[in-house]
Amino acid sequence: MSGPRIVGFGGTTREGSTGEQLIRAVLERCARGRASTRLFAGAELAALPHFAPEQPERSPAQRDFVEAIRAADGIVIGTPGYHGGVSGLVKNAIDLLEDLRADQRPYFEGRPVGLIVCAAGWQATGVTLAALRGIVHAMRGWPTPLGLTVNTVAQKPFDPAGALADEAVRGGVEELSRQLMSFVRP
Numbered sequence: 001m002s003g004p005r006i007v008g009f010g011g012t013t014r015e016g017s018t019g020e021q022l023i024r025a026v027l028e029r030c031a032r033g034r035a036s037t038r039l040f041a042g043a044e045l046a047a048l049p050h051f052a053p054e055q056p057e058r059s060p061a062q063r064d065f066v067e068a069i070r071a072a073d074g075i076v077i078g079t080p081g082y083h084g085g086v087s088g089l090v091k092n093a094i095d096l097l098e099d100l101r102a103d104q105r106p107y108f109e110g111r112p113v114g115l116i117v118c119a120a121g122w123q124a125t126g127v128t129l130a131a132l133r134g135i136v137h138a139m140r141g142w143p144t145p146l147g148l149t150v151n152t153v154a155q156k157p158f159d160p161a162g163a164l165a166d167e168a169v170r171g172g173v174e175e176l177s178r179q180l181m182s183f184v185r186p
């Protein structure tokens with residue numbers, strides 16, 4: 001029998017995006033728990049046209065993203081704190097999920113959503129996490145009890161080889177993955 005499907009999206013278009021690396025780290029741990037995983041990182045999200053509700057046409061990239069979330073058993077969202085909130089890149093992808101509104105299982109209904117926020121200061125990590133939790137609640141999802149926040153100035157989560165180097169962040173990644181996997185109902 002195949003394992004749960006976990007889909008992650010987010011990070012930034014910046015080379016070496018901390019958010020992207022953290023989503024990857026969570027997905028890797030889910031894969032060790034027999035999940036099949038997929039990541040939509042900054043470049044893929046940047047290829048999504050600006051969502052416009054009155055426009056029914058969808059690009060292949062938009063359809064691919066919507067179908068992946070529709071089929072997901074668990075979701076991971078990672079955003080930077082930009083001006084005290086969720087980045088436009090990530091919010092545009094979330095807004096596209098309006099296409100799931102009329103589904104039998106709308107939006108994120110019944111599924112765990114692991115949340116990751118990276119910002120250059122503690123204040124933005126906190127307010128952005130609160131905003132992201134509000135979005136997931138509005139979309140009927142279940143944010144994991146742990147929201148992983150990383151201050152990318154005060155913490156250096158990865159070494160130059162890309163391995164998790166910060167003990168506290170590694171613990172957060174492990175716990176977020178554990179909570180996500182313990183809640184999925186494939």
Ligand SMILES: Cc1cc2nc3c(=O)[nH]c(=O)nc-3n(C[C@H](O)[C@H](O)[C@H](O)COP(=O)(O)O)c2cc1C
Nearest residue numbers: 012017018019080081082083084119120121124152
């Ligand atoms: C346009 C922009 C706005 C930002 N706004 C904030 C902010 O309000 N507060 C903050 O702490 N960091 C802010 N930052 C810093 C980013 O949140 C931080 O560099 C984060 O680590 C970026 O994520 P990444 O490492 O995945 O690229 C901002 C960065 C950019 C480019």
